[in-house]
Amino acid sequence: MNIRIIPRLDIKGPNLVKGIHFEGLRVLGKPENFAKFYYENSADELIFIDVVASLYGRNSLLDIITKTSKDIFIPLSVGGGIRSIDDIKNVLRAGADKAVINTAAINNPELIKKASTKFGSSTIVISIEAIKKDDGSYEAYTDYGRESTGKDAVKWAFEAADSGAGELMVTQSVHIPMSQDEM
Numbered sequence: 792m793n794i795r796i797i798p799r800l801d802i803k804g805p806n807l808v809k810g811i812h813f814e815g816l817r818v819l820g821k822p823e824n825f826a827k828f829y830y831e832n833s834a835d836e837l838i839f840i841d842v843v844a845s846l847y848g849r850n851s852l853l854d855i856i857t858k859t860s861k862d863i864f865i866p867l868s869v870g871g872g873i874r875s876i877d878d879i880k881n882v883l884r885a886g887a888d889k890a891v892i893n894t895a896a897i898n899n900p901e902l903i904k905k906a907s908t909k910f911g912s913s914t915i916v917i918s919i920e921a922i923k924k925d926d927g928s929y930e931a932y933t934d935y936g937r938e939s940t941g942k943d944a945v946k947w948a949f950e951a952a953d954s955g956a957g958e959l960m961v962t963q964s965v966h967i968p969m970s971q972d973e974m
Contacts, residue, residue: 844872860886893918907955
């Protein structure tokens, strides 16, 4: 088995951030500095995700992608706010190797086919945020776990792959008790 190290860097505005359920985000620094650190310490690939892009309907990582891609020489996947073929083209032109799509793919599965036909399936990564339901099944969510889709996550994974996605990035969100009352 090949083991690959692929750090995911969550970005809000110009900053690398960390938080719980994307609330109360703490600024850690400049994403391009962390990307260079991971590259110099043998990461195999990097993923940049704009954690509020879909929420605010924007894609603001282009400058960060350009800066980062000049200093690292490993694949760079970028997601957050990618809603169209033009958005994919823009992140690729800025220096990304792959486009990561979640919300737009759920809302318009045809985008996966169009994107993989135009850019190649190896360029298209579908992000699936899976949250476990009471019955043990998993539901796909969007907007970083904020919005329920009603889609079964496993069925959605097969549908995305059949539509031309070259990779799937599956994350599982879990409810973390934040107080004694929730335990």
